[in-house]
Amino acid sequence: MSKQDKLRIDQQQLVAAWERTLPTTINEADRAIVKADEASENTLRITIHTAGHQMYSFDYSVTYVDSREVKVQLIDVERDGRSIDERTDIIQQLVQDYTRHIHECAQALHELTHA
Template sequence: MDRPLQMDQHSLVTAWKEQLPTTMDDGESFRVLADDGNRSSLLIHFDAAGHQAYSLDFRCTYVDSREVAVDLLDVEQSGRHTDERTEAVQQLAQRYTRQIHECAQALQGLTNP
């Protein structure tokens, strides 16, 4: 049976900040913030490694205590909005989406006790 997320948002953000680096490559950085508009969502910002200077923003929403929905919100290159349909951006978006899902899966012991 699907159960709603019971974990408070502050604890969830802390757990994600600790777990997410284990899925990332060297040189990449990220920020995890609470989504003030939805207590079941997190806002995750990635700065990609390399000379392309891409940054991607995602919303990760807990559908229930085990499953997350991931939405790409924004893509920037060197601080400017850029087309998210390019192959390079699509590859980054897919990789970060996979990392978000891996992190959510690793945290199921906390989110789905």
């Protein structure tokens, strides 16, 4: 990361901005929790709980590579509080959808992160 293109926003402000914006990019009935990653000030932890009977939750690590680009990494998928195999087609589809929504949220926050 070059000095010029570093993320120039306080982590708590970033968390607050993601908390405001992410619900507008995911399905209306789904719920997102955004937390600061204690180990890295450029990283957020995001958990998305799906609506409906499935009771899935998806844990992601979102790291700012620079002020514009994020690296999204799936950490875990749980159903009803237990880790499940995330290689099934339906889970892979949801993982890709949520990854896309996370990137959309990062794009929506460009004017804030690329100050």
